[in-house]
Amino acid sequence: MVNPQVSMSDERRERVLDAAQRLFLKYGYDKTTVSDIAHEAGISKGAVYLAFDSKEAVMDALLMREGERVQEDMLARMRADPNGGALFALYRYGLEALSDNALMRAFYGRRREVFGDTLRRLEPRIADAESRSMSVEFVRHYQQAGLIRPELDPHAVAFLLMFMRYGLLTIDEVVPRDQSPPLAVIGALIAEVLQLGLAPLGGGDAEAGKRLFEALSRAALDRLKRQPAPPNTPSEEGGTS
Amino acid sequence: MVNPQVSMSDERRERVLDAAQRLFLKYGYDKTTVSDIAHEAGISKGAVYLAFDSKEAVMDALLMREGERVQEDMLARMRADPNGGALFALYRYGLEALSDNALMRAFYGRRREVFGDTLRRLEPRIADAESRSMSVEFVRHYQQAGLIRPELDPHAVAFLLMFMRYGLLTIDEVVPRDQSPPLAVIGALIAEVLQLGLAPLGGGDAEAGKRLFEALSRAALDRLKRQPAPPNTPSEEGGTS
DNA sequence: TTCTGACCAGAAAGACGATTTCGGTCATAT
DNA sequence: ATATGACCGAAATCGTCTTTCTGGTCAGAA
Incomplete structure (x- = not known):
């Protein structure tokens, strides 16, 4: 077609x-x-x-494009940092790239003012993207690569990373963005806290992390691209009669 | 009156x-x-x-009561833990106490399904409570008491603590509560990460922290109680004429 | 071909009066 | 004193009709 x-x-x-x-x-x-x-x-x-094909298709294509841009942005930030493979840097750059993209920020923040009624249609994709980027599997990989302490519960760590991102991306509904500390400062602090809190002593092998992350994120993006079209959800509703 | x-x-x-x-x-x-x-x-x-006096007054009194209960709960948890004065424990117990109170969770989560139209009226008070519990001043006090590393930017730390709590309390709009790891596990991980990430090596003097926190929170609550009534905001709207 | 904008049907948004609901009061009962 | 529930007016809701809007199409211009 x-x-x-x-x-x-x-x-x-x-x-x-x-x-x-x-x-x-x-x-x-x-x-x-x-x-x-x-x-x-x-x-x-x-x-x-x-x-x-349709107005919805415009939205879909737009989200796809901006999602790729965010990913490119994140990868660029990571590559520019010689220590960019460490968990703290990865997470930081991911957050910074996301925060710098207004549309994707609104997407992850599920802003109804922006997405309106199609939000329901997009919801599964948000959830998918969210779990993809910081899933339990991700955490396990990092533990195996020695970038996250192995004794930590991967579910808990994944959840921590998830709600931290969610909080950072959505709190500007409450605290206006221009009243918060600059993103670079926050990003640096988050990075430092996560590094000290989650990484093993010494911080692990940053190069291995860089390679691992690049591979994982590429694979995820490819998988997404291969998925042909978002399933149509014609707001099915109706009784059992 | x-x-x-x-x-x-x-x-x-x-x-x-x-x-x-x-x-x-x-x-x-x-x-x-x-x-x-x-x-x-x-x-x-x-x-x-x-x-x-009114339906709104019922809501106000209810929030006051539950707020106090949460505070009592938190203090009880803190006192029960010999190391409860450490930053990590404080934050953890605060979160756990909050999460265990459905109404206050909805309050901080700004759930419109629960608070409806009065949410607008309550908004300033939520913001106030939020900043009160983890304000920049709070962080500075902790830095002076040696419980948070002095070189960290207090604004950034306060913001971090704020959006983390916000994320944890509001993410169950996205991830149902029963699909998340149990709160105790999350609380423990948060505590550990914050302790390693924010506290000085050794963790500081827990007893001092306990005393400090108790004093600060009492003072904040008293101040709140002394505030007579929430200002009426009759949804002012209109031009500049 | 490539692109345009008038056109269509269905959905959404008003208009508006009739009806119901609800916060708050008060005469009355206990 | 203390408590009740019928009562009130303002506001919300409902039902119905009319008008406007808007996603999508297509005959025809360029």
Whole structure:
């Protein structure tokens, strides 16, 4: 069904996604119409439908693109740091990359103002992404690589990493972002605390961590890409009659 | 205005609060009527108004009572632990006490299903309670007492403690409570991580911490009690004309 | 071909009066 | 004194109808 041929409309798609991102973040998914997106992108409404099957497909493609960007960003930060493979650095860079991307921050924060009614549809994917990035399996791998102390309960550690990220990404509903300490300071502290609290004495082999993380995250992304399309959930509802 | 004489209707008040607590948690503030509360408490509606000025006053008194209970609970846990003055123990017991109180958990989690429209009115008080319990001043005191490493930025530490608690208390909107590791396990891990990550080597003087915390929390509670009534916010809205 | 914008059907958003609900009061009973 | 529950007015809810909006299509322009 999907045309394997990549036409020159790729740039068109990007512009639509750019426009959609701006408008979704500013007005929310529900209050943004397809005409608005077309106008913002400087094309006609029909052209949007040449590039995407539906409004939801625009959202999906946008999330995919931004998710990849976050991942690239995180990997770049990691590679730039000679000690970037240590758990503390990984987590820090992941958080920083996420926090720097407004759309993904809203995604993980499940902001209803931004995603509106499609949030329900996206929910499983958020949960999936969340568990993928800091799952129990992840923690086990790190324990085997000697980057997390082996005696710690991997479930508890995964949960800790999860709710810490959740808290950091969602607390700006309560404390405005500009009243919090700068992200770099927070990131550094989180990194330090996790390093001291979870890593073995000496911090483990940072290079091994770097390789491990790169492999794991690539594999996860590929798996995601291979998944063809998000299952349609036509808000099934009804009695038992 | 408040009658200084404590009548025997104190038990009546308690029963009303018990009833209100059950109903608020089960049906939410909006869907619970004063008649419902009266019925659940086994008295008439008029009697409710003999004990409280308004429905909002019931909510306020309930939150005050449960807040005190949480504090008592936390202090009890702390006192029971010979090492309870260490930062890690304090934070852990605070979280556990909070998590064990359904109403206060909903309060800190800003659950709209529970608090309904009054949530807006309560919001400042939540923020106040939040900052009170883990404020920058708090952290500074602990640094002076040698329980938190002095070189750490107190703002960052306070923010870390804040968003961690926020994340833990609110993540069960996403991950059902019964799918998370048991609170005791999480509490222990949090304690361990914070101890290793924030405390100086050796952990500092637990006794001093215990005394300090008790004093600080008592003072905070007293200050709160002295505050007469929450300011009425009649949802002011309108232009600048 | 490539793209446009008028067009459509179904959904959502008002309009609005009738009806019900609910916080709060008070005359009355105990 | 203490407590009750019928009562009140404001506000919310409901039901119904009308109007507007909006995702998606398609005949035709470029």
